[in-house]
Amino acid sequence: MSFKNCEWWKSQGLGMNTTSNEACKFFDLTLDQLVTWKEDDQFGGIDGSIARIMSADENFVMGHVIKSGLELIGSSNGFHENNPQLIDHLLNLVKKYQKDLTKRELLHVDAIKNLHYGNLDKSCDIWESILVQHPNDMLAIKFSHDTYFYTGQHAQMRDSISRILPFWQSDVKMSGYLQGMHSFGYVQSNFFQEAKESALRALEINRNDGWATHTICHFNEYRNNFNEGIKFLRNTETDWSGCNLISPHNYWHLALYHIERGEHQAALEIFDQNITQYLELNRTLDMVDVISLLYRLKLDNCKIDLSERWSRLMDVFRNRISDHGYIFNDMHLILMLCSCKDKQGEKEFFDSLIRYLNKDNQDVVIDYCNNVIGMKNTENYIKKINRNIGVNIFDGIKHFELSEYDKVVDCLRPIRYDIVKIGGSNAQRDLLNQILVHSALLSSNEENKKFGLGLINERFGLKPDSNLTKRIQTRLLLH
Numbered sequence: 506m507s508f509k510n511c512e513w514w515k516s517q518g519l520g521m522n523t524t525s526n527e528a529c530k531f532f533d534l535t536l537d538q539l540v541t542w543k544e545d546d547q548f549g550g551i552d553g554s555i556a557r558i559m560s561a562d563e564n565f566v567m568g569h570v571i572k573s574g575l576e577l578i579g580s581s582n583g584f585h586e587n588n589p590q591l592i593d594h595l596l597n598l599v600k601k602y603q604k605d606l607t608k609r610e611l612l613h614v615d616a617i618k619n620l621h622y623g624n625l626d627k628s629c630d631i632w633e634s635i636l637v638q639h640p641n642d643m644l645a646i647k648f649s650h651d652t653y654f655y656t657g658q659h660a661q662m663r664d665s666i667s668r669i670l671p672f673w674q675s676d677v678k679m680s681g682y683l684q685g686m687h688s689f690g691y692v693q694s695n696f697f698q699e700a701k702e703s704a705l706r707a708l709e710i711n712r713n714d715g716w717a718t719h720t721i722c723h724f725n726e727y728r729n730n731f732n733e734g735i736k737f738l739r740n741t742e743t744d745w746s747g748c749n750l751i752s753p754h755n756y757w758h759l760a761l762y763h764i765e766r767g768e769h770q771a772a773l774e775i776f777d778q779n780i781t782q783y784l785e786l787n788r789t790l791d792m793v794d795v796i797s798l799l800y801r802l803k804l805d806n807c808k809i810d811l812s813e814r815w816s817r818l819m820d821v822f823r824n825r826i827s828d829h830g831y832i833f834n835d836m837h838l839i840l841m842l843c844s845c846k847d848k849q850g851e852k853e854f855f856d857s858l859i860r861y862l863n864k865d866n867q868d869v870v871i872d873y874c875n876n877v878i879g880m881k882n883t884e885n886y887i888k889k890i891n892r893n894i895g896v897n898i899f900d901g902i903k904h905f906e907l908s909e910y911d912k913v914v915d916c917l918r919p920i921r922y923d924i925v926k927i928g929g930s931n932a933q934r935d936l937l938n939q940i941l942v943h944s945a946l947l948s949s950n951e952e953n954k955k956f957g958l959g960l961i962n963e964r965f966g967l968k969p970d971s972n973l974t975k976r977i978q979t980r981l982l983l984h
Contacts, residue, residue: 511529538750574617685711685717800844918941
């Protein structure tokens with residue numbers, strides 16, 4: 506990679522408060538790994554690169570910004586008011602060096618502060634305001650793109666890249682990766698042909714673009730091209746398999762194609778050989794992949810014993826059941842706990858969720874003279890989504906495991922068109938659709954059964970030849 510020193514960043518209008526060329530170099534290397542989804546083993550991957558940033562200049566504000574953002578985005582670790590130390594160090598640095606910081610740097614800090622307190626919508630607004638003035642700010646591009654994904658804002662994810670893409674034409678490599686990001690916004694907002702064309706343009710520039718490959722995975726999933734999907738991933742495997750931050754997820758898509766074809770053994774071979782290879786790192790994307798894959802097999806009436814695989818997942822991820830924030834992450838944890846019949850774990854999950862939701866947020870109220878005149882109760886974006894949608898999802902999963910199918914329908918039917926707000930992709934959230942279909946068709950209530958038939962029709966409307974939907978229909982209508 507090129508050595509982007511302090512002067513280079515300054516020449517791009519992206520000056521930062523460090524005089525350390527070493528810190529700037531590893532800041533750039535960290536960004537490069539994020540965008541390419543491929544860690545540089547020479548420097549210990551992203552964690553090693555961030556450590557080198559901190560070692561080079563512990564007072565480098567943007568170094569702390571990228572470190573804090575990575576700890577928050579995608580994991581929700583730190584979305585807790587009782588862990589102020591996670592943000593205090595950064596804010597203290599800003600107080601100390603404020604006169605040396607640009608408006609852009611201060612806005613980045615403000616975005617991280619809002620991220621920490623669960624105000625993801627405000628963080629995205631701030632990153633977008635940065636991009637109006639600095640469309641070449643890759644950190645703002647990447648952080649907003651990922652946060653839109655984790656909040657289910659598909660149109661925003663698409664349009665954010667549309668706005669800045671023309672400014673990157675002189676940087677062929679990075680414009681290619683931005684095309685890949687653009688393609689994913691397209692496919693999630695159902696612009697399928699545009700998604701495929703954009704992804705293929707990205708792959709022409711960077712054949713090992715794992716994120717553009719990921720778009721093609723979704724394209725084939727949504728268009729019911731399962732045979733083509735398998736062929737594409739196998740033919741290009743040497744290109745994308747080295748992108749270790751996304752390759753297990755692309756293998757997850759490959760396994761889904763095999764589940765669609767009823768090939769459970771093939772899906773489990775991919776699970777064992779490819780998807781779980783980084784399991785011990787306890788990464789969030791890996792966590793949701795492995796849990797959802799086993800649960801999908803369970804829903805598809807898999808005859809292969811999955812108990813040992815479930816036990817392995819419990820050993821790795823059980824310690825995360827009280828780390829509430831993203832509903833999408835939490836729903837996979839409760840799926841795991843229920844599948845392993847861990848009643849104590851379920852109790853810990855729901856007890857800690859209640860504590861999390863009931864902890865008051867308070868903001869200081871000041872008058873025009875900056876005098877404190879009181880406090881007001883507030884609730885952040887993450888908690889609002891948890892209250893309005895999350896509780897129904899978690900209860901619905903619990904009722905499903907207890908075969909209380911009418912209660913599942915009561916929980917999920919009213920929110921089914923709001924579930925997009927929990928984040929994740931359309932393909933990932935389909936797991937909840939499958940749970941609702943199963944529950945409606947297994948219900949003792951005739952109205953729910955008719956609703957279930959309507960849901961089957963919906964699925965065929967989107968994927969007329971879906972073998973999975975045919976199996977659900979045949980198995981449950983004969984129930």
